Amino acid sequence: MDRRRFLLRAGKAGLGVAAIGALGWWAHDGQGPSANIGQAEGVKLPSFAVKGTEKRLAVIKSSHRVPALRAGLEALGGIGAFVGAGHKVVIKVNAAFATPPALGATSNPELVAELVRLCLKVGARQVVVTDNPINDPASCFELSGIGPAARAAGAEVVLPHPGAFRPYTLPGGRLIKDWPLMYGPLAGADRLIGLAPVKDHHRSQASVTMKNWYGLLGGRRNVFHQDINGIISELGRMVAPSLVIADGVATLAHNGPTGGSLEDLRPTDTLILGTDQVAVDSVAVGLLGLKPAQVAWLGLAAQAGVGTTDYESLNPTKVELG
């Protein structure tokens, strides 16, 4: 009887010894942590450009945004040329600041809503409206009117949250290296449309559709302001959008990019749409009284092959809606 008990106990003890040993073996790490501990795997950003729509540009003169958007898309071949049935469409708005729409520091909510409706009308499966704003994200989307307008039009509004960011490296890039990119809303997207107001910017002279991609970056992205022209041109290289739209119906001509007063706005009655971001922004800086050659980031982006500052060479469709 004693022997049996002993064997039983010895067996249990042996199991314990084996279990502890196995756990130690399994958990053992002979190397120690590497230098790049805690880094998630990087993502790649596909091109969202639609084949056959290259070098399209339309400049619509109008003081009304919604008819201008319709006319502009018509001039580019219709929304159907860019968005098709079953597509997931991401609209990257500029919701940087928690200011009301009338102050023009953020994408116009009516314009956002109309674009959402048009995408859904041609059969888009899902439309996501997103940005990683500068001010408090929830306040930005609510106060700018973009959140309520986009939701009412049937879009999903995605705010930045820690899980949405993944490290990204721009191939051949100098600044965007292993940097947090707001990849969450872009995952599985078929189309990406940029929609930004035309704004004065003291450091870079102008903020339009290329600068708008800044809102896809996370982390302490403001360090890039040391080389603002370099980062804007890299943002242009990073994103190959399906379409970009610059809203210069009213231009934030002073005190940008925040504005804050109606007196900072100037009516310029222009909506610019195109597939060449450099060309669209080159038209847009004209609304601020600048020539493309004066704006360093346009030159750098053109040099890098993102597009052309000589927008007339694209034979833009010009429409006056009166």
Add this chain to the structure above:
Amino acid sequence: MRIVTTRRISQGFFLALFLWFCVVATVGERLWQLRGWPINWFLELDPLTGLTSLLASGSLYAGLWWGAAVLALTLLVGRFFCGWVCPFGAMHQFVGWLGARSKPLKERVQRNAPHPAQQIKYFLLAFFLGAAMSDLAARLALGQVAASLAGALALGLVLLATRQGQGGRAYALAVGLVLAVWVAWSLLAPHGGAWLLAGLLDPIPLVTRSVNLVLLPLVDAPARVAWPVPRFYQGAGLIAAVFLAALLLNLWRPRFFCRFVCPTGALLGLVGRHALWRVGKKRARCGACLSCDGACSGAARPAGRLRPAECVLCLNCLDGCPENDITFAVKPSAGGEAAPDLSRRRVLTGLGLGLVTPPILSLSGVLGPGWNPALIRPPGSLPEDEFLRRCLRCGQCMRVCPTGVLQPAGPSFGLEALWTPVLNMTIGTSGCQPRCTACSHVCPSAAIRPITLDEKLGNGEYAAQGPIRLGSAFLDRGRCLPWAMDRPCIVCQENCPVSPKAIFTRVAWETVLGGLIAGPSSGNELAVSGKALKPAALASGDYYLQSGAERARIVANGAHSLGLTHGTDWRTPAPGTPLSVAVRLQRPYVDPARCTGCGICQHECPVSGKRAIRVSAENATRERSHSLLLKGAGPG
């Protein structure tokens, strides 16, 4: 239905309602958002909140009159609030039940025996009342009737509550002496102030703060109902430590906090000890099974001489008596009643300590020359003295703040400011959003008075007085990139939300590279020698080639060549001309006349640790003596 089941349903209902109010305190119109939910109702019900606020500030703001209703009802039925309504009490009751459920009757009777430490709560009550009425005599002299009446009520309550008996004359003498010294001193003393310190341990502010700033951020991080991004509160550990200690001590003594600490319970006990209806035995002699003592939440000893002030009306005794010998009636208990275990001396000591505490804490000069410029208060905050008379430290403002810029002040801000709201520009999602007034509208005691957007922004009828300033931004030129490191930046200027901007720039040229010599040129290309350049490093658009007093912008560069753009006044330098490279810097300056102290610049500053531009409380609107600029002087 059993009466204790009814009580448990009531406790569960009010606890759930309380937690619901914590969850919905998010700005928004959806059902689970703020809309019109009365999220301050529990704070308002707490009579100590109202009483101390009335004593210290002289007014009973908005819904704080609910506390009077609770006091009145307590006069009729005793501490119903503790046993049936208080959400913190419900938590204690539950944890206490967990700890006692498997204990034998003998041990439970032992744990529920009256303990001398139960008088600590009366001491604390006296202390907090004292601190809130420290300068009441001065206010009385100023004719503040409401506060004076409340003071008389509080004093009378505390003094009458102390045990009657021998030495009445000596007692009256002692009281008279204390009062005389107090009146004389508060009229003469240079260090005024009467502060609402009660919020440190007042149960409803304590539980509100703990749920809002500790529990909710923990459980909401994955759920993202209350906030879209994870929320941080500095010093949450200390708040949690108090909360967890209060909860876990129930395992040692049921309703530990209620029995030994709760100053609101003490107040309700004093008011309700002669309640019209009360718990009591029907017969003086019963079977003495002690099952009532074993079940008594408040350690009120129902089997013996009952202590009505300790009875929290849980009615466990009534429910559990095998002889059905306990009742809730208009008669005193047949077993006799005992006054609360109060020593007159201790209560007077508490009161006296309370009275001297604000003046003692004021000695560090917090309201005068020792004021702390890091104490940036939310927009609409009253001047610091008035603020400390009203702030309950409940954390509602910090809960509702959409950016999380509002934070509980830690111990470094002093005991008087502990857990009051202070702006921390780096921990939230932004600075104080210019078009938000949420905190001023949820503040239950108007320490942050309600303001309109027009008042905050200085629009409309407020145009003449200008916007509400929380402080002013100051540049730290030793940390600022364009000031100290020859790097362009001006993120602060870009993000300044004021129009015209409160941050402006002046252009400066700094030579960053010398010793270059001009070579041959062709068009806009210029060959240079003397030094090898790092290809493309000067092509960012911020660097310029200098030749004498003239400059041309560098748009491309190789190791020995530069691509330039230039105006008409640039003359291509002849070969052999000495050249240098300069960086064009826009250096930021703050205009304190425009700066509102919102802190958005500080939040965005790329110097990620200690920022190169920081807000401090100088020039805040709420303290005229801290203003910075002379009116009507200077070019602005």
